[in-house]
Amino acid sequence: MTMQTTTAPQAPVAPTRGRLRPLGQQEVRITGGFWGDRQTVNGRNxxxxxxxxLESEGWLANFDRAAAGTLPEGRRGREFSDSEGYKYLEALAWEIGRTDDADLEARLRAVVGRVAAAQEAxxxxxxxxxxxxxxxxxxxxxxxxxxYCLGHLFQAAVARERTRPGADDGLLRIxxxxxxxxxxxxxxxxxDGICGHAEVEVGLAELSRATGEPRYLEQARLFVERxxxxxxxxxxxxxKxxxxxxxxxxxxxxxGHAVRANYLAAGAADVAVDxxxxxxxxxxxxxxDRTVARRTYITGGQGSHHQDEAFxxxxxxxxxxxxxxxxxGVGSIMFSWRLLLADGDARHADLIERTLFNVVATSPAPDGRSFFYANTLHQRVPGIPAEPDATSPRASSSLRAPWFEVSCCPPNVARTLASLDAYVATADDDGVQLHQYAPSTVRTTLADGRVVALDVETDYPVSGRIRVISRADAAPDAPWTLTLRVPAWAAGARLRLLPTDGGATEERDLPPGAAEVRRAFREGDVVELDLPMAPRVTAPDERIDAVRGCLVIERGPEVFAxxxxxxxxxxxxDVAQVALAASAEPVERDGRVWVKVVARGADDGGWPYGEPGGGPPAHASxxxxxxxxxxxxxxxPSTMRVWIPAG
Incomplete structure (x- = not known):
């Protein structure tokens, strides 16, 4: 057994090479706003x-039964229920790294002890x-x-090692x-086999990075190639x-299965890079490229088949x-983040943002105690409230439920939110790149010793203004480059540099992509990025048959319904009874986005087909x-639709 560890950022992904270096929890902290609030709910609730x-369903108790030698008698949960305990441990590890919460530390150690007792010789x-x-x-x-279960165990151990190197709880040894x-x-x-559900590839590759053991990366490579x-x-x-x-x-x-596909792609990216x-x-x-262009929903969601949860x-x-x-959605973020680190392409960060705001943020209820498993874009019948103590069948596109017979999604959301600080920014030899916008602090040192200290002030996505304030002086001969992502939807973005010494303000318009500011930053220098946040109308590609003739309203990174x-x-x-009024532009008022709609007549003609342009008359908008x-x-309960027919 190899127990050597290596220094790495407090981050879920730490490649040995690549265009960008991730900045982990010890270097970036989200301090509030949209994502800070969700992190707080995640940690507290x-x-x-x-x-x-996990206790009431008996899934953690399965480890106790294994240790006591009484299995299979009394075992509860599906064949993969062990993995939910491991994802929970990973979420705890990231949250402890974020908050240093003593109660969570005790809870982690208690669960690790039960897992350790179940491991065989x-x-x-x-x-x-x-x-x-x-x-x-x-x-x-x-x-x-x-x-698959072991892959999640490996990721939990990596999270623990990176947030508390050398901890004596034993999780890394397990x-x-x-x-x-x-x-x-x-x-x-x-x-000569593989797992039917990819995940071990990601876990082995990251465990190799955390321990320095090359056999684990080689095993991940073998699984990918098989x-x-x-x-x-x-x-x-x-x-497939x-x-x-x-x-x-x-x-x-x-x-094929959308989660499996993304997990495998993420693991393959780890192997390819290292x-x-x-x-x-x-x-x-x-x-x-092709998956984003042809197989991804406007929300960033992926997977259009219910029967096999597949693309x-x-x-x-x-x-x-x-x-x-x-x-x-979580798997898509994992894959996109690895490609972003490898090549720095802002499109990967664009998809991460879209998926975070419209899939990951959609799943949990405001109190963090119920969840969507699947994320429909059109609810035809009002949902049925779930019983607070019930365990729901998975994928019921109704209202959020507190737990599922297959409850992979709640701990997946939890580990993502707990580690979200590590997806905000990266560094290279010449500077720092901001990929996601939230109130945050960035403190890091570049390879040659240049210190970068930034505070990010924003209420994004309420508004599109992001203020980046330098908190450290650079030597006059030591400039560095600050790179800000301009999302693909942000045509008309504008950047403003406000020097602290009273020098002339610099302004320029920005195309979507990456905007660079290179200078010897002084403490108090401010870079302001203004992203256009007016609501906009988006049409689908004509080849998407299911929503041809419909439109969606977006504002910033958020999709509206x-x-x-x-x-x-x-x-x-019922949303089925209305269409968007012709040429009606969305407007903002009283903190909400408004559109004009027309109600369709309710009379049925007895046969739903006829001359082009036919159908019941529309009422006033x-x-x-x-x-x-x-x-x-x-x-x-309600009906809902994202894609609204054009009137």
Whole structure:
């Protein structure tokens, strides 16, 4: 067993090479605003809620039964329930790194102790397999999720090691013992298999970075290369469900189960970067490009099939059948972030922002104790409130539920929010790059010793002004470059430099992409970025059949929705009964976005087909408010749609 550790940022991803270096929790702190508020709710409410449900569902108790030797009697939960405990531990580790909360530290140590007691002498750790009355180890690679669970264990251990290096709780040792077993079982000369749910690849690659053990990266590489060789048994949805139909380096788009696809792509990116495999990295860039252009919803959500939680074909993006699993959004962020670190392309940060605001922020309720699993873009019938103590079937596109029979999404959201500081900014040899905008502090030192200290002041996305204030003097001969992302939607952005010494203000218009300010910053220098935040109308590509003839309203990074509770009293009480008024531009008033809609007549002709332009007559237009998509379904049952027919 190898226990050597290496210095790395307090961040989920720490590649050994790449265009950009991530700045972790010790260098960036979100201090408030939209994301700071959500981090607070996550730390105070969501983590306790998750632990409570892991206990009440018996999923943590499975480890106790394993330690006591009583399994399989009494085991509860699906075959992958161990992984939810590991994701919870990862979320705890990031939150402890963020807040140094003593209570969370005690909770983490208590759970780690129960996991440690369940680990077998050779490092094997799983509560579903390997005992009398259970399936044999590694006997169901298609559906067993053994390696998947271990991947999440490895990520939890990495989070712990990076936030509390050398902690004596034993989590890293548990992970190393399990990883050594995986390498022995599945390495050269071992089992020629892969897991039906990618995840172990990401975990092994990051564990290799955290421990300095090259065998773990090599094992991740082997798993990546084995995909696409038909290793797994075929199923009714085809091997593409597992990404086992085409080798990763030969694929042209993400396909199959959307979470699996993104996790595999993220792990493959880790392997490509750390091994210098430019061919593989280029293939992944191409897959990202086509997936974003043809298989991604306006919200950033991915996955249009309910039956197999999968990507559809190009342009197959039905709003009312959008699956858009929350976990797929998290996986998309993982993949995009790795590509951003590798090549610095602002488009990757654009997709991360869109997905954060319209998938990750949409899932949890304001109190952080109930969640969406799937994220529909069109709710045809009012949802049914979930019982507060109930466990819901997964993917019910209704109202948020406190827990699911498959509850991968709540701890996935929790670990993302707890580690979100590490997705804000990066550095290179010549400066610092801001990718996501939130009130925050940035304190880092460049490779040659130049100190960068910045405060970011903003109420984004309420307004589009971002003020970046230098808090450290640079030597006159030591300029550095501040890079600000200008989102693709931000045509008309403007940058302003306000020197602290009273020098002339510099202003310039900015195209979308990356805006650079290079100077020897003095303490008090201010760079202001103004992003245009007027609501805008967006049309779909004509090849997206399901929403042809519809429009969506956006404002900044947020997608807006029409909810039936905003239609007001009267005969029209369903979003299906209205269309956008012709040539009606959205306006802002009283802190909300408003549009004019026309109500369609209610009379049916008995046959829904006829001459072009036919249909029931429309009534006079009325003005109605929209709601940010991430806030929908917070006022009780309603119908809702993001894509609204054009009148």
């Amino acid at each position: 969501t983590l306790a809620h998750i632990e409570s449900r 050779d490092g094997y750790l799983n509560t579903q397999f390997g005992r009398a009355g259970q399936g044999a180890r590694w006997s169901d690679l298609e559906w067993g999720h053994e390696l 992970a190393v013992r399990a990883a050594d077993l995986v390498c022995a079982e599945f390495g050269p000369g071992g089992r 995909h696409g060789r038909g290793t797994l048994h075929d199923i009714e949805w085809g091997r 469900y597992f990404q086992d139909d085409v080798p990763v380096r030969d694929a042209t788009a993400l396909r 091994t210098g495999d430019d061919e593989l990295l280029g293939a992944l860039r191409g897959q990202w 559809g074909e190009d342009w197959e993006l039905p709003a009312d059948r959008a699956y858009s699993e929350t976990c797929a 029409l909810e039936s509770v905003d239609l007001g009293p009267g005969d029209v009480d 009325v003005e109605v408010p929209l709601v940010a998509y991430h806030d929908w379904a917070e006022r009780g």
